[in-house]
Amino acid sequence: MSTAEETAGGEIQPWAEVTPDAARRLLVAAVEAFAERGYHATTTRDIAGRAGMSPAALYIHYKTKEELLHRISRIGHEKALEILRPAVEGEGSAAERLSEAVRSFVRWHAGQHTTARVVQYELEALGPDARAEIVALRRQTDAAVRGIIEDGVAAGDFDVPDVPGTTVAVLSLCIDVARWFNVNGPRTPDEVGALYADLVLRMVGAKD
Numbered sequence: 001m002s003t004a005e006e007t008a009g010g011e012i013q014p015w016a017e018v019t020p021d022a023a024r025r026l027l028v029a030a031v032e033a034f035a036e037r038g039y040h041a042t043t044t045r046d047i048a049g050r051a052g053m054s055p056a057a058l059y060i061h062y063k064t065k066e067e068l069l070h071r072i073s074r075i076g077h078e079k080a081l082e083i084l085r086p087a088v089e090g091e092g093s094a095a096e097r098l099s100e101a102v103r104s105f106v107r108w109h110a111g112q113h114t115t116a117r118v119v120q121y122e123l124e125a126l127g128p129d130a131r132a133e134i135v136a137l138r139r140q141t142d143a144a145v146r147g148i149i150e151d152g153v154a155a156g157d158f159d160v161p162d163v164p165g166t167t168v169a170v171l172s173l174c175i176d177v178a179r180w181f182n183v184n185g186p187r188t189p190d191e192v193g194a195l196y197a198d199l200v201l202r203m204v205g206a207k208d
Helices: 021-037 044-050 055-061 065-089 094-111 113-121 128-154 163-175 189-203
Strands: none
Touching: 021 044, 021 055, 021 065, 021 113, 044 055, 044 065, 065 094, 065 113, 065 128, 094 113, 094 128, 094 163, 094 189, 128 163, 163 189
């Protein structure tokens, strides 16, 4: 399955944020190449070839290979925050909000597993400035989940002695789905999301 064809809950990821069409095609090709070969083993010629363009055409839209990775990472992390926002800002109990956050976050990491692997596991390839920007976005993601857990503890609904550590564990569990998920496996992204939501509620000791 190509990156353009991946689905999350039946939703196509068109990279609509990226224009013009040539720049989008190059970015999609970069995602596929980075996921398959790793950032460092991928050349700009590899990316251009996958996009059906000449290497020279790539530099019209992206100055460097790192700029491509930076844009992929930024869009991916912004998407993660967008996915979590309804659960963070929504009504309902902390358990309901945490369940929805995990379900949605896992569904995206499963349905968009090729993209998510690049977004989540190639961070160290970025230079200091680009990495700092992405780390700041990751901290916002951490804060979003941590806030829901803190709400549950304050309400007496969760039994969590270590909120920061539990937040890291929850996010790690969700993110790792991108590493192993297989579209030909026994579960759909929705089913994995539901399973992980239940596991996380057990992890925080959520009361019925």
